[in-house]
Structure formats: C-alpha cells, structure tokens
Amino acid sequence: MTYCVAIALDEGLVFASDSRTNAGVDQVSTYSKMHSFEVEGERLFVLLTAGNLATSQAVINRLKRDLDDGAEESLATARHMSEAAEYLGRLNREEQEKHQEALTKAGFTPDASFILGGQIDDEEPAVFMIYPQGNFITTSPHTPFLQIGESKYGKPILDRILMPSTSLADAARCALVSMDSTMRSNVTVGPPIEMLVYRKDSFAQDHYLCLEADHPYLLELKRAWDEKIREAFCELPAFAWEAAQSGRRRGTQVSTKPHRKKRKPATKARG
C-alpha cells in the first residue's frame, strides 16, 4: 500500500509520501514514491506514485527518456500544468495496456495513480491527481489537497486544518500528522517519509526531508501530537450524567438530554 498527499497553497506546494511497497505481506520493500524534475529557473515538477510498481517505474522511465531525448512532447515542452497531467495520463494508460491482458489473467491489475504538482513559468503552481484511466482532477479552495493510496485514516486532520492561506510549514506539519495517523492504522504504509516543500516562483526545492522512523523531528512530532491530542480529549465537555462525579475537571458541562423527543432503541424485547 501507499499513502501520498499533495497540498496547493497560496505560498506554494507541499508533497509527502511514504516509502513502503508490498506484494503480499511477505514481500515488503522500500521504494521512493517521490520524483522531481526541474528545468532551472523555468519549471519544476514533483511526481508522487501509487499502485502497481512496475507500471509506475515504467512511467517514470518514459518521463525521463522523453526529457533526455528532447522528445516532441515531454515535461519540458508542456505549456501548462494541465497539459503535463494529460501527457502523464496518456503514458500511464499506455504502460498499463502493455501488460493488462497477462496481469488480468493472473489476477493482478496494472493500475497506477499519480499526483503531479509543480509550476511552469509564470503560471500559478498547481497539483493534479491522475487516475489509472488517464483522466485527472485538481484541487479547489475548499479542498486544497489531493491524496492517493490509503487516504482515509489521514484525511480528517487535513479536512480540519488546511486552507489555501495555510503556511507552507503548517501544511508540511499537517501532512506529517496525517502520515503518522495512517502509519499507526495501516502497517503497509511505512517510513522513510519524504517531504518536499516548494515555494511559488522559486523553481527549486525549498525544503526536502527524508525522515526515517527514528528521525528526531518525527519522533518529537509524534510524541507531541499524541500528548496534545490526549490533553485536548481530556478537556472535552462532560456529559450531564457526569455532573455528580466530583473531582473531575471538565471544560464545560452541556445537557445531554435529547432536546426533541426522547427516543429509545428501536427494538426492545423482553424474553
């Protein structure tokens, strides 16, 4: 499994990815799922990958070869980020088609998904998620992030914190918290965690981190978040029935009496 997230902010872009790849639980390895392509002072792309490893490696190779060969169409020729996403979607579909029949017969799927983010010239930085079928979506002010892979465990914190005006550093921290929640709940998502911060109009990586499981910052972030979540939890409002229990400090007391009609569970049988 995989977990990757990319965030589009007023200040720039943030990318994070785990590095665990598995083909069954007894075949687990570490592969980077973050790849960057730069044309100095002119364009920068960051690619995150999920799904079939053979497909995503083949697509990355095609991207590199097209760049090296000065091909008619490549990441260097795309005029817009959406054009680059379309090109990537086509490569993805083509690579999948090569092995579709054989894989399907064997009960596997060649499906791969990508997140492509970056900036071309004076266009706004942008992020796209490319589906296995080659079509793609981008972010919106209400949903300034895109996820691929095991996305559910880590989504609530992104929903709560991220807005286009969030700072790059806060968004990077939010992505790490989201990654931590995912790793706790799904063992097929694992370190090292790669993190890349891109500041708008810089056409270079602002910050790149590769955090192993025992990296001091990651350990401190996990410890602090765990402690603060527990503290926050302890301050939640008490139920009315707890009022009698003295010695219990609680932020607020709110009545838990149903304000409409009192309902009992639908079925109540007595034997």
Next chain:
Amino acid sequence: MTYCVAIALDEGLVFASDSRTNAGVDQVSTYSKMHSFEVEGERLFVLLTAGNLATSQAVINRLKRDLDDGAEESLATARHMSEAAEYLGRLNREEQEKHQEALTKAGFTPDASFILGGQIDDEEPAVFMIYPQGNFITTSPHTPFLQIGESKYGKPILDRILMPSTSLADAARCALVSMDSTMRSNVTVGPPIEMLVYRKDSFAQDHYLCLEADHPYLLELKRAWDEKIREAFCELPAFAWEAAQSGRRRGTQVSTKPHRKKRKPATKARG
C-alpha cells in the same frame, strides 16, 4: 453507508451508531442501527447493524420472533455471549441465502455485518463482530473496540485514546469524536447518532442518547474538539528552517537535518 463502533472496557460497554441508510445517493433515509434486547436482571444484548438493510431487518425479526416464541434457541437460551454470536451468525447466513441468487443476478449483495455486545449472568461483558459469512471475532486488551461500516476515518482517535481501563464516559466521548470525524469525511454516514452505555452487572441501559445533528451536546463537542485540535496543532514543534522566522511561538524546536545520510528524491532530471 454506516458507521458503528462498540467498546469493551473494564467498567462495561459503549455502543455508538449513525442512522443514515442509502441505496444510491438519491435514496437516503434514516434507520436506527441499534437494537437492544433485555431479560431483566439476567441478560442484556445490544446489536449494531451494517450492510444490506433487508438482511439486517430480517435478522432482527428472527431474533425477536425466536424470543417471543420461546424457541429452542434464542438470545434467552444462549449460555455464553459467544454462543449468542454463533446463533446470530447462523441467522445472518440463512437470511442472506434466501435472496443471494436473485440479488447477485441484479448486481447487489445481501451481505450484512453485526456487532453484538452484552452480558449474560455473571459472565464478563463481551463484544463480537459477526461477518456476513457467520464467523466472528471479539476484542482484546490491545484492541478494545470493534467497528463495522465506514471504519477508517474514525479509527485513529480510537487507537490513540482507548484502553480497557478507560472510563465509560471517556469512551463514549471518544466514540462521538470518532463518529464526528467520519461524518465530516463521508456524507453517507449521518445523524442522529445513537449512543448506549452499559455498566457491568447492571443488566440495564446505564445511559442512552439519541443525538440529532443540532443537539447542544453534539454541537458543543464538535466545536470544542475542532478548537482544541487547532490549538494542539499550533503547538507542534517547528522545523529547523522556521527558526529564522521571529515572532512565531512554537513549543519546541527540533533539528530536521537528516541524521543518517542525506537523500535526494530518487529521480532528478534536468531538461
């Protein structure tokens, strides 16, 4: 979709369920997914349901009919909670088989899952999750909760907070926070939220709440949690690169320099 969670604690049991049922996005209705069966002073069962509504309603009816008819096997005759879970699993399979062929032809599935919790006589209270195939699992000290339906969004907070020694009230709050995170991320999980707290050896419902979306306690809990999560987030340790930014209050500063080797993203092509 559905989200139900049951928690087994030293002090007793906590159950929570949403009430949204949908057959496609244009056919959404409200059904209780929580059902209780009591034999006064002797046994109490709480049932949570997920999956095909026709199957779960049929199973509930069978449970009630067997109780009313004084059947040879019923929730009133089970000697152990695991025996009750086995009986429920058999009813579930039988009800599914009745319509399996017709539903499969039409592209539907009769699958339903259940959580059955409760206490029989002087046995320890227990919770079981019953799969569509009729087999079942219970909790453990390391995993004192079971979930059915849309379980991923709400799992991280349960993982962080719950232990067998957690109080009934804290576990009930934790279940509500878990439910709130799930409802934010998946619109097919919705209010009212039902919550039932069972205190060990009481053989009666300790507390039952049915919280509509605008219930004062639910609103206050959501507001408080959102605020406290943001506060907690703001206190997370800063990255080393933020050190230069003055005027920014941060709890701790931890070096983000990789402590092993410095790694760059795997691919770095220049066009």
